[in-house]
Amino acid sequence: MRRGYTAADVRAAERPLLDRGLGETLMARAAYALAQVCLRELREHAGGAYGRRAVVLAGPGNNGGDARIAAGHLARAGVGVELVDALALDAADAPALGRRLADAELVVDGVFGTGARPGLPAALASAVAHWREARGQREPGRNTPAADVPAGHRRGPEGTARRRGPRPGTQRVIAVDIPSGVDGTDGTTRSDAADGLPEYIAADVTVTFAEEKAGLLLPPGRVAAGRVEVADIGVEIDTAPDVLSLEPADLAGVWPTPAQTAHKYSRGVLGLLAGSAEYPGAAILTATAALSTGVGMLRVLTAEPARTAVLQACPETVPGEGRVQAWALGPGAPEPERMQAIMHQIAADAAGSTAQDGSARPGSRVPPAVLDAAALDLLDGPLAFPAVLTPHAGELSRLLGRLGEPAAREEIEAAPVRYARRAAELTAAVVLLKGAVTLVAVPSGPVFAQSAGTPWLATAGSGDVLTGIIGAALAAGFLEGASHEDLPRMAELAAAAAEIHGLSAWHHHPDGGSPRRGRELRQGPQLGHEAGHRRPGPVRARDLAWAVRDTLSGLLGA
């Protein structure tokens, strides 16, 4: 499990040490750990440290302090270091700095840390844009004009100012504590950039101190950070984390598995209302995914002709009504009246208002529901029963509008965690906001952020598969029903489902190759630049629904 803490919590944990005069000691530890990672990365990716070139971008605060001290360690190891005062940069110097950045084997980003406002100053952003462009254009071994290397800018041994740039793919960008431009607490960056300039410095590796900052787990900070390494500098944080990320190795401990003596009813029955005459495929995908997830029984309430289509594709399904332990409603535009009726019934059962004699009964535990797609369009206030909502940003935009707090899709994409949290408060439900990083928020408590997926998952029908996995998990996880007190556990299951969904895209290859299993699967893919080299290829939602079974078998050691 990865745990991310707010910048305020990290600062509060550092405070007593700073009050004891240990600020310099902490910075020295941070800088030493940073330098060790830089040297290791140079050895692994540039064939060594001596004689390699580094540009160290240092800002005005303690983040810059860490970088400056680390620059000294690198120089002593024989790295040719150019230390750049990142805020003293003149706009006219941006193109030349951009080329020098492109020519370095190592770039250390110590501009801003957790004390910063998101975004980059214009001159620096311009240099980063030139750097990106030069990096993209570089051919192997292309000479860099000597004029690009200003005299007197380099420290370190004589002769380290070699004029060849690094081989493509060998440059390493190391962020100090957090990629500059990214907010440490919510992972956002400046969203008003009309100039099209980069808003942050994307890293291959982020060396973060004490604990992970929440912004490293949240989009877009999570993508900007690359691989995160935590350096222990002797600061203990005893507050609760703000953001959690389940890792593949955590899933076996979280996922409900059948008891030795289980029978199909005691394993959990899922009631599915999905699909319509226009969209029968959505019902097939959701049903297939729920069955691949190992549901005890799947009851399909869908009307003809989609019902027959589901039965033909999934002969295990049982048509018609009956007792269920969880509901999955909404994919493929099923009849709104039917969805409303089911939701009203669950709400009435939850309120305990259905006693035969009309007397009030205390609230009851009821089957929890996952509400997707068309079911989301029926919501306009707090839910009276425990539910997981699974909007993408467009659906969340519509939902927030109906809840009286309109937000455009772009606003949600720029600050997804804020809107996911707000929607959870307004609906009294778990809100799973789909995207490259999927967020799972509860009305109060930590947010889960999961990113096992690949951009290939963004294909029609992929969300229907996720609904099926979540539905099956709720059925197995809440055999005795659920109440609003169970929302945190429902969120954990939804986050686990998102991780399983993402992992399933990785191991299903178009050549029908064998699925990734065991240890490799449990380690999971890495999001960030490195992941870009090992994308799994196109995903079909139908294959994804099938692959879930292999993913779970691998994870649970079956």
Ligand SMILES: NC(=O)C1=CN([C@@H]2O[C@H](COP(=O)(O)OP(=O)(O)OC[C@H]3O[C@@H](n4cnc5c(N)ncnc54)[C@H](OP(=O)(O)O)[C@@H]3O)[C@@H](O)[C@H]2O)[C@@H](O)CC1
């Ligand atoms: N505390 C500890 O014990 C330890 C902390 N450590 C390290 O300290 C880091 C936090 O350091 P920090 O608090 O000094 O803040 P930091 O992120 O360097 O930046 C603040 C400066 O940037 C400026 N500025 C901000 N945004 C800006 C913008 N958009 N555009 C332009 N300027 C902007 C801002 O100016 P101002 O807002 O005052 O105008 C201020 O001068 C932390 O991430 C870790 O690396 C380690 O050494 C271990 C021990």
Ligand SMILES: Nc1ncnc2c1ncn2[C@@H]1O[C@H](COP(=O)(O)OP(=O)(O)O)[C@@H](O)[C@H]1O
């Ligand atoms: N860039 C991306 N990287 C990884 N996963 C993604 C990306 N974009 C979308 N996804 C995932 O793909 C799925 C798409 O779901 P959704 O938009 O509901 O599709 P549909 O409704 O067509 O089934 C979600 O699980 C989402 O998290």
Ligand SMILES: [K+]
């Ligand atoms: K930084």
